Amino acid sequence: MRAVTWQGTRSMSVETVPDPEIVKQQDVIVKVSATAICGSDLHLYDHYITTMQRGDILGHEFMGEVVETGRNVRKLKVGDRVVVPFPIACGRCFNCVQGVFSACDNSNPNGEIAEALYGSTAGAGIFGYSHMYGGYSGGQAEYVRVPYGDVGPMKIPDGVQDEQVLFLSDILPTGWQAALRGQIEPGDTVAVWGGGPVGYFAMQSAWLQGAARVICIEREPERIGLARDICKAEIVNFEDTDDLVELLKQMTGGRGPDVCIDAVGMEAHGHGFMAAADRVKQALRIEMDRATVVRQTIQAAAKGGRVSIIGVYGGVIDKFPLGAFFAKGLRMGAGQCDVHRFLPELLTRVLNGEFDTTSLISHRLTLEEAPGAYEMFAQKTHGCTKVVMRP
Amino acid sequence: MSTSVESPYAAADTAQAETKRSDVTGASATVNAREANRVMRSATILRSRADLYAFWHDFEQLPQFMEHLVSVTRTSNTTSRWAARAPGGGTVEWDAELVNDVPDEIIAWKSVGKTDVPNAGSVTFTDAPGNRGTIVRVTIDYEPPAGAVGNFVASLLGENPDRQVREDLRKFKQLMETGEITTSARRIEDDATRTFAQASSGDLTS
Ligand SMILES: NC(=O)c1ccc[n+]([C@@H]2O[C@H](COP(=O)([O-])OP(=O)(O)OC[C@H]3O[C@@H](n4cnc5c(N)ncnc54)[C@H](O)[C@@H]3O)[C@@H](O)[C@H]2O)c1
Numbered sequence: 001m002r003a004v005t006w007q008g009t010r011s012m013s014v015e016t017v018p019d020p021e022i023v024k025q026q027d028v029i030v031k032v033s034a035t036a037i038c039g040s041d042l043h044l045y046d047h048y049i050t051t052m053q054r055g056d057i058l059g060h061e062f063m064g065e066v067v068e069t070g071r072n073v074r075k076l077k078v079g080d081r082v083v084v085p086f087p088i089a090c091g092r093c094f095n096c097v098q099g100v101f102s103a104c105d106n107s108n109p110n111g112e113i114a115e116a117l118y119g120s121t122a123g124a125g126i127f128g129y130s131h132m133y134g135g136y137s138g139g140q141a142e143y144v145r146v147p148y149g150d151v152g153p154m155k156i157p158d159g160v161q162d163e164q165v166l167f168l169s170d171i172l173p174t175g176w177q178a179a180l181r182g183q184i185e186p187g188d189t190v191a192v193w194g195g196g197p198v199g200y201f202a203m204q205s206a207w208l209q210g211a212a213r214v215i216c217i218e219r220e221p222e223r224i225g226l227a228r229d230i231c232k233a234e235i236v237n238f239e240d241t242d243d244l245v246e247l248l249k250q251m252t253g254g255r256g257p258d259v260c261i262d263a264v265g266m267e268a269h270g271h272g273f274m275a276a277a278d279r280v281k282q283a284l285r286i287e288m289d290r291a292t293v294v295r296q297t298i299q300a301a302a303k304g305g306r307v308s309i310i311g312v313y314g315g316v317i318d319k320f321p322l323g324a325f326f327a328k329g330l331r332m333g334a335g336q337c338d339v340h341r342f343l344p345e346l347l348t349r350v351l352n353g354e355f356d357t358t359s360l361i362s363h364r365l366t367l368e369e370a371p372g373a374y375e376m377f378a379q380k381t382h383g384c385t386k387v388v389m390r391p
Numbered sequence: 392m393s394t395s396v397e398s399p400y401a402a403a404d405t406a407q408a409e410t411k412r413s414d415v416t417g418a419s420a421t422v423n424a425r426e427a428n429r430v431m432r433s434a435t436i437l438r439s440r441a442d443l444y445a446f447w448h449d450f451e452q453l454p455q456f457m458e459h460l461v462s463v464t465r466t467s468n469t470t471s472r473w474a475a476r477a478p479g480g481g482t483v484e485w486d487a488e489l490v491n492d493v494p495d496e497i498i499a500w501k502s503v504g505k506t507d508v509p510n511a512g513s514v515t516f517t518d519a520p521g522n523r524g525t526i527v528r529v530t531i532d533y534e535p536p537a538g539a540v541g542n543f544v545a546s547l548l549g550e551n552p553d554r555q556v557r558e559d560l561r562k563f564k565q566l567m568e569t570g571e572i573t574t575s576a577r578r579i580e581d582d583a584t585r586t587f588a589q590a591s592s593g594d595l596t597s
């Protein structure tokens with residue numbers, strides 16, 4: 001089959017590789033009909049998430065048709081159309097039973113890597129997302145081996161277009177969870193850093209969860225356009241201000257946003273001394289993350305506010321404003337999305353037309369065009385806001 | 392009935408678990424307590440004590456999740472013969488004897504007779520607080536090897552005994568909770584866990 005492979009920092013290629021097989025009897029094989037490039041893939045592309053190996057197949061946002069099932073698969077059958085959640089979860093450990101699928105105890109066979117880094121056993125395995133996250137082959141390919149077939153993949157009703165539901169694999173539930181972690185109260189002002197695909201769905205989710213105002217912090221014109229026109233957000237271009245925290249305070253009557261969502265992650269753009277220091281340390285691999293946005297969310301949040309970190313981080317940061325966090329009595333949440341938990345509800349909401357799931361797609365390409373697509377999505381050129389590929 | 396966590400089994404010449412079945416008696420320890428190294432690891436598994444005890448109690452099933460073991464064969468009600476992968480090919484073998492066995496609580500064994508790898512092990516099963524399954528605690532004592540015998544210890548517990556016990560326990564949990572041992576292999580030939588007997592055919596009983 002053809003598959004998008006990682007060949008080194010900012011080097012991708014489409015290769016012919018052996019097809020996947022049923023390896024364990026709860027597996028299914030999915031023939032991919034649509035797959036996307038995620039902002040998370042850029043952390044691999046730029047090699048800030050490490051433990052990558054040459055030839056690894058990327059991609060964790062995908063959907064398609066079940067073409068083979070293991071002996072112990074009960075719910076799915078050949079021919080079913082499914083969307084596959086990006087975290088791989090066993091469905092039976094304590095965390096899965098509690099609905100915290102991204103913290104599945106069993107799906108990551110390389111648990112010891114994370115255990116050394118993070119002090120606990122690893123989070124769930126993730127398709128196409130480094131060996132630390134399990135070393136699974138991803139969905140930017142013609143076929144994918146999907147473990148625990150009865151637990152993850154969700155059947156899609158007939159007559160629904162791929163593009164309506166593809167993003168249920170990741171960014172839509174991720175945006176939803178970002179807003180949920182903000183514990184939005186009626187009347188709250190929600191500020192979202194990053195108008196990329198995750199921010200796009202976080203803003204729509206914030207409205208659905210009762211926000212009274214939504215503010216988006218961005219700089220890229222196409223993303224600002226989507227945030228304003230589709231997500232109905234007020235816009236702050238962070239390049240236009242030297243004091244974003246003060247600006248947000250002025251916009252909110254001196255209080256600051258009640259909920260601050262970081263939908264940017266470890267590769268945040270920033271200026272000023274702290275951002276420059278982060279950039280140097282990240283380049284030297286002393287610090288894995290550029291934490292500009294994390295610091296800003298904490299500084300900006302209103303007293304009693306909430307900070308929700310959905311952007312991905314991998315390591316240790318300097319200058320964490322713990323004093324502000326404490327003095328204002330903030331609450332903070334983070335984590336990979338527990339996609340499985342939200343799928344039934346979010347499918348219903350999508351079918352009810354509560355989300356705009358297509359306006360963000362700027363490029364519809366073939367798998368063969370992946371290397372150029374990565375570059376474009378990373379550099380944010382050609383008005384690239386989201387790439388969907390078909391094998 | 393409570394089981395002490397500190398000295399859960401009769402590994403050394405001094406330590407004896409306080410809960411002991413009457414028909415399992417008389418084994419003299421092979422591990423010298425003053426010399427022995429101890430590896431202790433635990434995991435919480437969402438299955439009942441009875442299920443986990445029953446699986447472990449059938450020693451012949453241990454190679455399903457213990458990477459270094461080739462086979463364990465029952466030789467009597469309380470004895471078994473263990474074969475482990477030796478570094479550079481072949482196997483090392485030794486006899487082990489059950490020294491403590493309390494249903495749903497504890498299983499303890501130790502090597503007997505002359506062996507290059509005097510070792511003793513135990514596994515205890517206790518209820519996790521709040522109905523969160525069972526805490527499984529594995530303790531292995533082994534005498535540090537001298538010279539060439541070091542190779543044999545490598546075959547008993549791998550290069551890094553602590554890591555090996557942790558990995559074995561992780562695989563035990565995977566098998567007990569999901570019915571399979573986890574692999575990210577895309578193809579059968581790349582599946583490092585396929586040498587574990589039945590690891591992919593086990594039907595779920597839970
Ligand atoms: N937690 C999860 O489960 C999960 C799932 C998917 C993605 N993510 C993460 O979410 C983050 C965003 O993903 P995406 O697909 O939207 O990525 P993206 O790269 O397309 O979007 C990030 C956006 O942030 C903007 N940005 C950069 N620096 C900024 C700053 N200082 N202030 C405000 N905006 C800034 C960029 O212009 C860009 O539009 C990534 O870190 C990704 O890994 C997390």
Ligand SMILES: [Zn+2]
Nearest residue numbers: 038039040170
């Ligand atoms: Zn993603």
Ligand SMILES: [Zn+2]
Nearest residue numbers: 090093096104
């Ligand atoms: Zn699980």
